[in-house]
Amino acid sequence: MQHLTDVVKNLLIINILVYFGTSLPYFDPPTGELWLDLVNGDSPVRTVTDWGRLQFALFGPTSVFFRPYQLVTHMFMHADLTHLLFNMFAVYMFGPPLEALLGKKKFFIYYFFTAIGALVLHLLVKYLEINFGMVSPNIVNVPMLGASGAVFGLLAGFGMKFPEQRIMLLFPPIPMKAKYFVMIYAAIELFLGVAGFNTGIAHFAHLGGGLFGFLLLLYWQKNGSRL
Numbered sequence: 289m290q291h292l293t294d295v296v297k298n299l300l301i302i303n304i305l306v307y308f309g310t311s312l313p314y315f316d317p318p319t320g321e322l323w324l325d326l327v328n329g330d331s332p333v334r335t336v337t338d339w340g341r342l343q344f345a346l347f348g349p350t351s352v353f354f355r356p357y358q359l360v361t362h363m364f365m366h367a368d369l370t371h372l373l374f375n376m377f378a379v380y381m382f383g384p385p386l387e388a389l390l391g392k393k394k395f396f397i398y399y400f401f402t403a404i405g406a407l408v409l410h411l412l413v414k415y416l417e418i419n420f421g422m423v424s425p426n427i428v429n430v431p432m433l434g435a436s437g438a439v440f441g442l443l444a445g446f447g448m449k450f451p452e453q454r455i456m457l458l459f460p461p462i463p464m465k466a467k468y469f470v471m472i473y474a475a476i477e478l479f480l481g482v483a484g485f486n487t488g489i490a491h492f493a494h495l496g497g498g499l500f501g502f503l504l505l506l507y508w509q510k511n512g513s514r515l
Contacts, residue, residue: 295381295396300376303435306364308371310341323374341365346407347415358431363403375435382442398445398504399438405500410433410493414446415480432490438492441501443470448487448505463466474498 292300345352346362366372387395410432417423422453446453447470454463464472474495 289383291388293387293392293395294378294397295387296379299379299399299435300381302374303364303376303379305422306361307366307369310344310365310368318341326469342431342433345431345433347431348411351428353429353431359407362431362433363400363435363438366435367433370435375439378439379435379443383438383444385450386442386445393490394508398501399441400499401504402441402444402497403435403438405441406490406493407432409434409496409499410437410490413492429494432493435493436490437493437497439497440473441497442502445499445505446470448502470498 313344343353343355344358344361344365346358347355366375383395385400386398390398414423418425418427447466451465451467453466455466455469456463477491477494480489481495
């Protein structure tokens with residue numbers, strides 16, 4: 289069984305507590321009809337607290353539902369139990385080797401740096417799509433939530449630091465070297481993001497987490513750090 293390192297353990301605990309804590313009846317999610325109104329800009333709701341648990345997700349900065357604290361809280365939110373389990377499984381699998389290699393402080397910085405990178409690229413792409421008329425301006429009312437950006441940062445870091453380590457895929461169940469897995473995964477995310485497939489998934493947030501993780505590790509490798 290894999291050794292559970294301190295920062296990873298705390299990240300797992302926080303994400304699980306936030307998910308189940310915000311799943312209480314007090315945080316009832318909106319109905320499908322209200323979601324449609326929200327995206328179309330016709331919703332009578334004008335305060336983010338009326339949206340229950342989604343007040344902790346990240347809305348676009350120009351949305352009436354945006355709050356500064358969402359810049360942090362969104363990375364601990366998950367849409368459903370499956371979303372939570374997949375992300376936490378990835379944190380459990382790829383986090384400990386990186387934490388053991390980098391140390392607690394650098395790993396902590398790395399994790400949150402990649403999460404911030406995910407939201408930066410996601411918001412930048414949405415801004416460009418809106419300004420070039422590719423999507424409705426009301427897209428700012430569709431929130432982003434989840435640890436997936438940071439998870440992709442962990443994948444990128446694992447691929448850089450343990451490139452020859454073999455990963456057993458779930459679908460299909462075949463082994464693959466970490467460096468190839470990360471490159472293929474990134475290429476798929478880029479294709480899906482550019483082609484506009486699976487619009488309910490923040491593909492560029494995933495790419496942002498991986499890109500920022502790659503750049504940070506490259507910087508540390510070249511310049512070192514005194515953490």
